[in-house]
Amino acid sequence: QKDGFRFFMEKEIYEQSDVVSDCMIGRIQDNSINFDEISPELLDGINEIKICACGTSYHAGLTSSYLFERLAKIKCNVEIASEFRYKEPLLTKDTLFIVISQSGETADTLEALKMAKKAGLKSVVVCNVDNSSMTRVADFTILTRAGIEKGVASTKAFSTQTVVLWMLALYFAKINSSISSELLQSEIKALREVPKSLIVEDRIHEKTKRLSKRYLHGHGFFFIGRDVFFPLALEGALKLKEISYLHAEGYPSGEMKHGPIALADPELFTIALMPQNLLYDKIKSNVEELSARDSTICSISSLEFELCDDFIKIQETNHYMLEFFEMLVVLQLFSMEISIRLGNDVDMPRNLAKSVTVE
Numbered sequence: 001q002k003d004g005f006r007f008f009m010e011k012e013i014y015e016q017s018d019v020v021s022d023c024m025i026g027r028i029q030d031n032s033i034n035f036d037e038i039s040p041e042l043l044d045g046i047n048e049i050k051i052c053a054c055g056t057s058y059h060a061g062l063t064s065s066y067l068f069e070r071l072a073k074i075k076c077n078v079e080i081a082s083e084f085r086y087k088e089p090l091l092t093k094d095t096l097f098i099v100i101s102q103s104g105e106t107a108d109t110l111e112a113l114k115m116a117k118k119a120g121l122k123s124v125v126v127c128n129v130d131n132s133s134m135t136r137v138a139d140f141t142i143l144t145r146a147g148i149e150k151g152v153a154s155t156k157a158f159s160t161q162t163v164v165l166w167m168l169a170l171y172f173a174k175i176n177s178s179i180s181s182e183l184l185q186s187e188i189k190a191l192r193e194v195p196k197s198l199i200v201e202d203r204i205h206e207k208t209k210r211l212s213k214r215y216l217h218g219h220g221f222f223f224i225g226r227d228v229f230f231p232l233a234l235e236g237a238l239k240l241k242e243i244s245y246l247h248a249e250g251y252p253s254g255e256m257k258h259g260p261i262a263l264a265d266p267e268l269f270t271i272a273l274m275p276q277n278l279l280y281d282k283i284k285s286n287v288e289e290l291s292a293r294d295s296t297i298c299s300i301s302s303l304e305f306e307l308c309d310d311f312i313k314i315q316e317t318n319h320y321m322l323e324f325f326e327m328l329v330v331l332q333l334f335s336m337e338i339s340i341r342l343g344n345d346v347d348m349p350r351n352l353a354k355s356v357t358v359e
């Protein structure tokens with residue numbers, strides 16, 4: 001059952017390295033990416049990707065939008081399914097419609113998928129549950145192979161979704177000839193390193209336990225990041241909200257000065273995602289601005305920045321997506337440890353259900 005872990009969430013955090021390895025089996029072969037579930041013709045006539053999802057799955061979608069554009073050079077936009085449903089969206093057949101869902105049953109995402117099908121769009125679902133409602137509606141299903149996820153707070157579903165979408169971006173990039181073989185090889189090399197980045201280090205788990213003691217007194221939290229670290233900041237904030245019931249917001253760090261920085265004070269805790277391999281100096285200057293206004297700042301990075309009050313050191317790597325997964329584990333442990341200290345039911349937080357089958 002829980003195999004000695006305190007909560008299913010904890011067990012599932014620790015499982016991520018293995019399930020991500022499983023999700024790559026047969027998909028990364030030698031030096032290429034392959035998806036037996038879909039065919040290269042899927043991209044025929046496609047100029048754009050639209051992604052729809054809810055909650056954590058939406059964050060995986062938002063992360064992948066950077067990768068689809070950067071690697072596959074396909075325009076990509078992402079929408080929250082409950083918004084998409086009622087906005088009378090303009091759908092054109094040159095758009096590939098991708099929905100992402102752990103359960104495959106989320107009412108709003110399922111309805112968005114049905115709308116796209118009705119409009120004649122080609123569709124793909126990235127899903128963890130075979131034979132779920134979405135897999136029966138979508139033209140193609142890509143399974144994330146995370147195994148059953150019991151904790152309401154999604155962990156291993158997110159890491160596997162993100163890896164699948166990264167591989168898909170590379171698969172599309174290859175079909176589109178939009179990537180050099182050198183870059184493709186270095187991306188595949190990085191992908192193979194993801195399971196290692198997801199191994200929970202005792203040192204890091206201990207550090208999040210220690211910090212949780214102080215950070216549970218926060219009056220509010222900002223999680224900040226840029227690029228793919230912005231959706232990761234959203235995910236960090238969502239994890240904290242849903243199991244600790246503390247107010248947290250994820251923000252693109254460059255946007256802080258357009259309003260939110262007015263809230264900065266020592267009781268406002270900022271968790272700064274500071275990847276060494278992507279826009280480090282930009283986020284550093286955003287952190288400087290917050291520090292000058294006395295916010296209490298904890299950075300997650302491979303480099304220590306002296307203006308931060310606390311520092312959780314991740315392994316040094318040579319790819320920003322590896323930093324992404326290293327930081328993901330820290331964020332998950334951080335929210336879980338705060339929730340445990342507050343005496344909450346980590347696996348079954350109040351007011352929430354694992355699968356949201358009503359709108």
Ligand code: M6R
Pocket residue numbers: 054055056057100101102103104105106109152153154155238239242354355356
């Ligand atoms: O099953 P789905 O991925 O469609 O679920 C979507 C959201 O309800 C889900 O990710 C939710 O936000 C999680 N509890 C977040 O941890």
